[in-house]
Amino acid sequence: MTSATELDRAADLIRNASALLVCAGAGMGVDSGLPDFRGTEGFWRAYPPYARLGLAFEELADPVHFGDDPTLAWGFYGHRLRLYRRTQPHHGFHIIRGWNKPTRVFTSNVDGAFQKAGFPAEHVAEVHGSIHHMQCFNRCGEPVWAAGEDVEIDEETMRAVGELPSCPGCGGLARPNILMFGDYDWQGERSEAILRNVAKWRTQQDNLAVIELGAGNAIPTVRRMSELASARSGALIRVNPREPEIRHGRGVALALGSLAALSELDTRIRAG
Template sequence: MNEALDRAAELISSADAVLVCAGAGMGVDSGLPDFRGATGFWQAYPPYERLGLRFEELADPVHFVEDPALAWGFYGHRLDLYRRTLPHDGFRVLREWGARVFTSNVDGQFQRAGFDHVAEVHGSIHHLQCVQPCTDDVWPADDVVVDVDPATMRATGPLPSCRNCGGLARPNILMFGDWAWLGGPSQKALDALAQWRRAHRDIVVLELGAGVAVPTVRRQAELASAASGALVRVNPREPEVRHGRGVSLPMGALAAITELARRIG
């Protein structure tokens, strides 16, 4: 392990730029729940186990049409959770390294930690759009507060409305089977990231907490490091790198960042 950490630290310290590709494991050390598998999800949300509902079933835009109180109960609770969660110290270290960010997370933790340039490929819970949608408008959810009954996980008060047509609003998050998601803001950030990558040839990619179940982040990390092989994959469960093209660190995100920072100085 020490040899792998030394090699990873060398890659980071010698690179011109650092690209962080972060999955859900990045937030676990901040206290955010791990939705890995039905068991992990139900441990975080026991009411859904009683209802027999898995994460994939709840993260479906159809509920905003058929049962808005159920849909906003889930997303309203998550919005409040993410607002109350403080990013762990690893975020600070990455910011000091001047890292650019690509993430599948919708929690806004990188922005809360002070990052200016974050490409959120699946959108953000901190922004809203119309359920229909009536326009391509996406707006901040800063003033949105959803009351949720913790026993049933259903929204109990007024639901967020579209600021254009007055109909129901929903989070600007790419859900499963989602044909109504407005991906404009995400695409704009992805285009800016692509431009940044073209301007920085000597990039090291630090992949943090990205699993294989939804491989979006892994594919981005492997693509961005394809030319150089400068990939550091941090994952306690699935750390393997293909064809030896990178460094494998079977650790949690905070532990790995802390060890790398100690070596880099």
């Protein structure tokens, strides 16, 4: 249970900060209506055809399928691309922008929600890449490019049908510019350039507050960044309805969903 005192403390950290670093995991998208992939059962509830095939998220999010079974690979990623394009970011994204503080984002999400909500692309560090960008599966040397039209999907089999995305350089198969499991061919130059710029900006802030939203322990990339960025000041706000604990004891843990927490904080900040 999150107390009013904890919310007040978190609101004070934001109110008194000169800049904000938002560290966002998959839980940030749940309030926008995106499926919760927590555990294999959660993934299979969102995608029943994969339950019938016995395929887990980690098995599908593997670049090997683009070579071995491209219609299966593009059925999975094509459906996600279409879903993310049609999803509107929840009001919590706009609450953060409304605080009118210099803000940067570090996220493991590939959905482009922060950019759609109005955050400048150069301020959003996507550590795992973006589904809205493509790369050549054969690594022909073509630079990363913006994704084109939606891929047609057979909803019963979750396989792509018709023409698959192709590389404008060599004409071969394209794949999303996402860092997948066991991925040694990811072209990370685009993401890494923004990551470097955000990291440089972070180290230049004297009074930085870190807001971690929807990041869990299963893949702790986002949690490690939020703890690193707040190590000097202890100004960490961790928002997670299931795993809010802060083991090093510094900061404020809020056992709430992202939208609920941001709404509560906004009410307090505006009240002064």
